[in-house]
Amino acid sequence: MEKQPNQPSMHDELDEETLFIVSQTFKALSEPTRIRILHLLSEQECSVNQIAEKLSLLQSTVSHQLRFLKNLRLVKYRREGTTFYYSHDDEHVMNVLEQTIDHARHT
Numbered sequence: 733m734e735k736q737p738n739q740p741s742m743h744d745e746l747d748e749e750t751l752f753i754v755s756q757t758f759k760a761l762s763e764p765t766r767i768r769i770l771h772l773l774s775e776q777e778c779s780v781n782q783i784a785e786k787l788s789l790l791q792s793t794v795s796h797q798l799r800f801l802k803n804l805r806l807v808k809y810r811r812e813g814t815t816f817y818y819s820h821d822d823e824h825v826m827n828v829l830e831q832t833i834d835h836a837r838h839t
Contacts, residue, residue, distance in 0.1 A: 753804075760804055761829060765787075765797050773818055773819055774830070778818055780816065783818070805821055806822050
């Protein structure tokens with residue numbers, strides 16, 4: 733695969749903003765509750781209440797974690813009436829998560 737003009741390659745020096753985003757993404761993936769939420773959202777769109785129920789979590793815990801994930805643009809939401817439905821928002825990160833889960837399950 734050829735590098736496109738003005739597209740950074742894996743061998744380019746990392747700028748501070750890129751380093752920060754990468755470290756924050758790995759921070760997001762380092763917390764078990766966020767992993768569980770992202771894994772669920774990779775399979776289906778859910779409201780806060782649905783996530784809380786399916787994962788046996790408090791609604792406040794889910795809301796807090798979704799806020800963190802939304803700030804990193806890892807989840808997005810749509811509003812239907814008074815209910816917000818969340819889904820994953822970054823296929824790259826979801827691929828990393830899926831590959832890491834596959835790696836962990838590989839014996």
